[in-house]
Amino acid sequence: MFKRLDVGDLIVLDTQQQIGVINQLRMLLPPGDAHRQRLLDTQRCFIEFSNSLKEGFAFAEAGLADATRANDTEAMARYHYCRGGYQKSVGTPTKAIDDFEKGIELSRKNEDNVLLAQGLASRGDKFSVLGLHGKALADLLQAQRIYQQNQLQEAASQIFQSIGIAYRRLGYLDKAREYLVQSMEQEQRAGDRESLYGSTLQLGFTEEESGNFGKALALDQQALELATKTGDKTSIGSAQIAIAGSQSDLQHYPDALAVLDKAEANFAAAGDAGFTGMIAYERGRAFAGLGQLMQANDMFERAEKAPDFNENQRYLELLFGAKAKNLEAAGRAPAALREYKRYLAAREEVANQRQNQQAQMLREQFDTDRSQLENARLKAEQARLTAEQELKDRQVETLERVRSWQEVALGLLIALLGLLGFATIRQLARSRIWKRMASIDPLTGAANRRGVDHFGVSAVRNARTLHEPLSLLAVDLDLFKRVNDRFGHAAGDRALQQIASACQHALREHDLFGRIGGEEFLAVLPGTTLAHAAEVAERLRSRVETLAFEDLPSDLHATISVGVVELSADDGSFADLEKRADNTLYRAKTGGRNRVVIAGECSFDAAASEPSATEPEGAAQATS
Incomplete structure (x- = not known):
């Protein structure tokens, strides 16, 4: 019975029913069995304090001290996992990672693979929150393999949700949707209401990030219904924050503010201070949407200072x-x-x-x-x-x-x-x-930062050795964020792909065109003088300006700004050459966009200083 409770086979029971199982097991213990008494108390630590997080943290601290005095390494590992779970709300993410890693080390020393898998799954969840998605997936997939090797299919299937979350944060939305849907199907079959709440909420985030705001709101409301049935105040508050975000996306700002007040009350009741920044951020969005700009700025300032935002x-x-x-x-x-x-x-x-x-x-x-x-x-x-x-x-x-x-x-x-x-x-x-x-950017098929740096260092070395010219173009899409805002991120991604393809086809076979981040690109042109590079840059600018996008709205247009530099004796490395190109690009951006600027010269065949087609008339000309 303890093993089933430990690996989640009894998660279909509500909190009080699980506590009842713990009490039944305690009555069966022989007198003086301190080790198994501590193990039962570790289960209380995980289950009993969902609405009183500070008490849960204190319980974990006391239990860990007792297990340490008794040198009970199994109980020590479990208490480290439990305390790490509470660190998000009453401590810091770094302290949570420390607890999980100490528990993992103890589990390895005990050669307890199932307990090791629990720690890997917990650490993987925290890595995902912190943006360390590669590490997160490594931990989660290893935990899933261990559960499967030990014939613990229920525990293995529970990790579908965590893997889906990691894929979402890594930007693989289709992959995230696949895992989260599988997780929801498994949880519905098992009657696992608490886990179903989490998967439903995460699928709502996935739809929101895909631009499907109506679907996101519907899923958020389903998550709130599930959380309300569990009675977990933190879960209820989290669902309400998600609902507020979707309502702001749909411009229902008064509704967003009203539900945020309810979320704040629920977190206060649970003693959970881990969401103060997100509440302030969503309030700022709603105030901004209502035109209450001063209140919005105050909320944004408060969010920046909150622990859940500053890391x-x-x-x-x-x-x-x-x-x-x-x-x-x-x-x-x-x-x-x-x-x-x-x-x-x-x-x-x-x-x-x-x-x-x-x-x-x-x-x-x-x-x-x-x-x-x-x-x-x-x-x-x-x-x-x-x-x-x-x-x-x-x-x-x-x-x-x-x-x-x-x-x-x-x-x-x-x-x-x-x-x-x-x-x-x-x-x-x-x-x-x-x-x-x-070395390849997965979205555009062009070289990525690693590929560009590798090619650029080699090109500089060859230019020095052979005494040949080498030029570099720094390219940035003008005000491209407005394309995403107006047409959606999916359309923006397809536009990026077509722009990158057009630029690659405009270059020679031995030139390299690569994406170094966001809407920024570099073109490395071996054997090319500054004057010739300027002509190439103008060709790229003109081609993008006149590009007719396939399978996208007909009124979607884009322009680029280009900075042109040639390798000089003062450039100690490819990084120095790139820095000069970036400075020249900055001149092109501040000079009006949609133009080519050559290092040390004025604009080359620059377009008129007018907004990009995706920029509304009268918009401020901040550099993008």
Whole structure:
């Protein structure tokens, strides 16, 4: 019964029913069995304090101290997991990670794989919240494998939700939707109302990030109904925050403010201070939508200082963008420009983190496959040794039987070596594919930051050695955020793909065009002088300006600004050359956009200083 409670088989029961199971088990304990008493208390720690988080944290602290004095390492690991779960609301994410890692270390020392899987799943959830999605997926998938190896299918299926969340935060929305739907189907079959609430809420976030605001609101309301049935104040408050966000997306601002008041009351009742920043942020959005700009700015300032925002780049990207827009609407252009620069920096950081996490995910998969290949090799070697030993043991019987066994062993060895050779060849092919994928931007098919840097360093070295010219174009889409705001992120992604394709086809075969983040690109032009590079830049600018997008709204247009530089003796590295190109691009942006600026010169065949087609008349000309 304890094992079923421990791995979640009894999660279909409500909190009071699970506490009842714990009390029944306590009555069955023999007198003086302190170890099993502590194990039952760890289950209380996880279950009993959902609406009194500070009390739960204090219970975990006291239990951990008692288990440490008794050197009860299993109970210590469980209390570390429990305390880590409460750290989000009463501590910090870093402290939560520390607790999970201490519990994982103890579980490994005890060789308790099921307890190890629980810690990996908890740490994976926290890594996902912090934006470390590659690490999150590695932990979650390992935990799922351990559960499956131990025939714990119910526990393994519960991780579908966490994997879906990690894929959502990594930007793979279709993959996230697939896992979350599977999770919901499993939870509905099992009658697991609490987990169904979590999957429904996360699917609502997925639809919101896909631009499907109506679907998102409907899912958020379903999540609220489920949370209300569980009575968990924190879950109810979380669903209400999600509803407020969807209502603001749909411009129902008064409704959003009303539901946020209810959410704040629920968190206060639970003693949960982990959502103060998100409540302030959503209030700021609603006030901004109502034109109450001063109140909106106050809320944004409060959100930035909150613990749930100051360590989360994804949240800060949203906050700085909303804050800049609000200040611009209030006529505070200098302050808006400062916030917009912070928004761009945060957005670039999130994009880089996401790109790095995608590469890390591929590396984790590569390491896993390599480990599996090594295990297969060791098993093959063990099988060969076993076959040889059997042959030696049977030599005393008859020479004919020995020869027969030798033939069998030889055939088995050949088959095993053939299998190992096939697996090795396939692994080498996968390695080449992964290496190429790690240098390619998954959205546009152009080179990514890693690919551009590798090519650029090599190009600088060759230019120095061969005394040949080398030029670099820094390209940025003008006001492209407004394309996303007006037509949706899906349309924006397709537009990015077509723009990147058009630019790549306008370059020579040995040139490189790559996306380095967001709407920013670099074109490396070996053997090209500054004058020729300026002509190439103008060709790119003209082609994008006249580009007719396929399968997109006919009134969607885009323009680019381009900075052009040539490698000089003062450039110590490719990074120095890129920095000069970026400064030149900045001149193009501040000079009116939709133009080419050459390092040290005025605009090259610049277009008239007028807004991009996606920019409304009279919009402020802040650099984008």
